[in-house]
Amino acid sequence: MSDMFSTQEQPQTEIDLAAAEALLGTDADRFRHDYLEVRGLRVEFDGFVAVRDVDLTVTQGDLRFLVGPNGAGKTTLIDAVTGLVRATGSVSFGRTELLGRSTHRIARAGVGRTFQTASVFEELTVLQNLDIAAGARRRPLTLLRRRQDTPEAVERALETVGLTALRDVPAGVLAHGQKQWLEIGMLLVQDAHLLLLDEPVAGMTQAEREETGALLRRIGSQRVVVVVEHDMEFLRSFADSVTVMHQGRVLAEGTVNEVQNDPAVVEVYLGAPAAESGAAPAKPATTEGDLP
Amino acid sequence: MNVFTALLRPGRARTLAAFGLAAAVLLLAPMVLSPFRLDLLAKFLCLAMVAVGIGLAWGRGGLLTLGQGVYFGLGAYLMAMHLKLADAGPGGVPDFMLLYGTGQVPGWWEPLRSPVSAIVLILLVPAGLAALLGWAVFTRRVRGAYFAILSQALAAAFAILLIGQQQTTGGTNGLNGFRAFFGYDLADPLNKQMLYLIAAGALLVMVAVVRQLSVSRFGELLVAVRDQEDRVRFLGYDPAAVKVVAYAVAAVMAAVGGALFVPIAGIVSPADVGVVPSIGFLIGVAIGGRATLLGPVLGSIAVSWAQTSISEQFPSGWIYFQGALFILVIAFLPGGLASFAGKLRRRRAAAAPGDAGASGDAARDHELVPERSPA
Numbered sequence: 001m002s003d004m005f006s007t008q009e010q011p012q013t014e015i016d017l018a019a020a021e022a023l024l025g026t027d028a029d030r031f032r033h034d035y036l037e038v039r040g041l042r043v044e045f046d047g048f049v050a051v052r053d054v055d056l057t058v059t060q061g062d063l064r065f066l067v068g069p070n071g072a073g074k075t076t077l078i079d080a081v082t083g084l085v086r087a088t089g090s091v092s093f094g095r096t097e098l099l100g101r102s103t104h105r106i107a108r109a110g111v112g113r114t115f116q117t118a119s120v121f122e123e124l125t126v127l128q129n130l131d132i133a134a135g136a137r138r139r140p141l142t143l144l145r146r147r148q149d150t151p152e153a154v155e156r157a158l159e160t161v162g163l164t165a166l167r168d169v170p171a172g173v174l175a176h177g178q179k180q181w182l183e184i185g186m187l188l189v190q191d192a193h194l195l196l197l198d199e200p201v202a203g204m205t206q207a208e209r210e211e212t213g214a215l216l217r218r219i220g221s222q223r224v225v226v227v228v229e230h231d232m233e234f235l236r237s238f239a240d241s242v243t244v245m246h247q248g249r250v251l252a253e254g255t256v257n258e259v260q261n262d263p264a265v266v267e268v269y270l271g272a273p274a275a276e277s278g279a280a281p282a283k284p285a286t287t288e289g290d291l292p
Numbered sequence: 293m294n295v296f297t298a299l300l301r302p303g304r305a306r307t308l309a310a311f312g313l314a315a316a317v318l319l320l321a322p323m324v325l326s327p328f329r330l331d332l333l334a335k336f337l338c339l340a341m342v343a344v345g346i347g348l349a350w351g352r353g354g355l356l357t358l359g360q361g362v363y364f365g366l367g368a369y370l371m372a373m374h375l376k377l378a379d380a381g382p383g384g385v386p387d388f389m390l391l392y393g394t395g396q397v398p399g400w401w402e403p404l405r406s407p408v409s410a411i412v413l414i415l416l417v418p419a420g421l422a423a424l425l426g427w428a429v430f431t432r433r434v435r436g437a438y439f440a441i442l443s444q445a446l447a448a449a450f451a452i453l454l455i456g457q458q459q460t461t462g463g464t465n466g467l468n469g470f471r472a473f474f475g476y477d478l479a480d481p482l483n484k485q486m487l488y489l490i491a492a493g494a495l496l497v498m499v500a501v502v503r504q505l506s507v508s509r510f511g512e513l514l515v516a517v518r519d520q521e522d523r524v525r526f527l528g529y530d531p532a533a534v535k536v537v538a539y540a541v542a543a544v545m546a547a548v549g550g551a552l553f554v555p556i557a558g559i560v561s562p563a564d565v566g567v568v569p570s571i572g573f574l575i576g577v578a579i580g581g582r583a584t585l586l587g588p589v590l591g592s593i594a595v596s597w598a599q600t601s602i603s604e605q606f607p608s609g610w611i612y613f614q615g616a617l618f619i620l621v622i623a624f625l626p627g628g629l630a631s632f633a634g635k636l637r638r639r640r641a642a643a644a645p646g647d648a649g650a651s652g653d654a655a656r657d658h659e660l661v662p663e664r665s666p667a
Contacts, residue, residue, distance in 0.1 A: 102530075104527075112526065121520055132516050136529050143508065190527055
């Protein structure tokens with residue numbers, strides 16, 4: 001208890017990469033060579049084609065950013081991969097075909113996601129949130145008992161996302177950025193090996209963004225990570241590679257530099273040659289589709 | 293953690309004390325109340341069992357079950373059928389069947405002749421039906437108001453079915469005129485007292501079960517499913533399975549309440565299982581506080597009690613009073629009367645910050661605990 005109070009003096013919510021190391025280090029071999037492979041993906045809503053002919057391959061150690069203007073189909077793509085919307089084509093992770101499976105089975109196959117609006121269980125405490133995330137493989141009889149002690153993975157995740165001191169606080173009262181971190185922590189204890197993050201740094205302060213980026217890079221080295229993000233500053237700092245979507249198709253793919261200089265991308269975003277990319281480096285990009 | 297230190301934890305000690313107090317009050321009642329009043333209280337306890345189940349399914353799980361009359365009725369009718377057969381003696385035919393029916397006991401009545409299989413069926417039939425129905429409904433992601441309407445339609449259909457089968461279910465009259473309960477004469481006041489004690493014991497057990505479920509990991513999961521069903525799905529759980537368990541437990545509790553109601557009230561009829569009684573079960577839960585452990589029980593007993601005493605004074609006034617009470621609680625106290633206690637405690641805690649716990653202090657230091665409005 002006493003050391004808990006001593007840490008109160010410092011800013012208590014801080015990403016702890018060492019703890020992330022301990023968490024990610026466990027059981028990493030099983031998925032070592034796995035990658036996400038999307039082939040000919042098509043999503044249709046009542047005749048409107050939201051995503052068409054999308055091919056996408058993301059490997060471990062390649063922190064992939066998915067960008068594109070509003071309505072480009074980025075979130076729909078994630079929805080299709082996680083089983084939320086019906087799609088045709090093929091999505092496989094590891095040797096598992098994901099399309100056609102129910103959402104919770106896809107999750108059990110090692111796929112985790114976050115949402116644009118942080119969706120944590122607001123009435124439950126931070127600890128309870130993480131404990132639930134860690135427990136999908138628990139046996140029914142274990143569920144009927146009260147939690148006696150904190151699982152090791154949950155403890156590590158609390159440290160990783162810097163919420164150890166707030167473990168007994170209802171998640172609903174957390175600050176926005178802390179909720180996003182809690183969600184990332186939930187993905188980690190869930191043992192997801194494919195992480196799909198929908199605008200993970202939206203609404204975060206600059207310092208929080210940098211810590212989140214560092215954590216995502218750390219996770220990306222051992223997991224397959226896809227990030228949907230509008231913040232170009234954030235993208236430039238942390239993306240290994242970028243996929244640009246437009247009107248449901250993949251428009252371009254490559255490193256940040258390649259994509260920035262791709263004429264097709266420039267045309268879609270600006271309708272004109274690219275503006276000077278360093279024009280407003282400190283400005284947090286909030287408007288959608290705000291490409292350099 | 294051994295048993296002794298577990299008992300000393302503040303939460304558990306308080307719970308045990310509250311249980312002891314409730315048990316003492318329930319045990320003392322036979323000495324204080326007249327046989328007539330005791331009978332009424334026993335009836336109220338049976339209705340409260342339904343409320344305990346609703347508290348779990350609705351309060352914790354968000355399943356607005358407007359049709360618990362079905363499960364209450366299943367338990368009640370199965371018990372009533374057994375009592376009729378037992379009264380008729382081995383191989384005998386229940387009296388009403390001689391009057392209205394063919395004078396033959398239908399085949400589907402026969403399993404209820406044996407007391408053991410009757411008890412087993414009273415537990416299994418509602419559980420099975422609830423599981424089947426719940427699975428069909430929840431996997432299709434029917435929820436909220438749609439689920440409520442569906443469950444209510446089921447109660448209406450069940451009552452109509454019973455009325456239509458005059459020869460085998462007694463129709464509108466229902467089943468009544470029971471003479472004995474598992475061999476014990478129902479005219480004997482001492483046996484009535486025993487029935488009361490069985491009902492009190494069953495109610496306490498149910499409250500204990502719901503408490504255990506609520507503090508367990510299952511209880512946390514149930515709240516998570518109530519608030520963010522999709523999020524739970526993305527964590528790898530099947531929310532339908534979680535809901536089915538809560539729904540089936542509530543169904544069994546309603547059935548046991550119904551089964552004990554029959555020998556105590558001496559009658560069960562379609563009027564006890566249809567839409568109106570199904571909503572009636574809910575009102576006590578809403579007024580008491582659906583998300584709390586004791587709110588549903590106390591609310592249900594209080595509403596039953598008020599119904600009886602107000603009906604004694606103003607024979608037709610109760611229905612207006614009930615409506616007004618329901619509107620007032622929903623409008624001004626959505627958490628039920630039990631949320632009053634929580635509000636007071638929070639206000640007192642806010643007035644005396646020195647008493648707050650460590651985590652409260654830690655949180656306040658970083659301005660993380662704004663005034664939270666109860667959802």
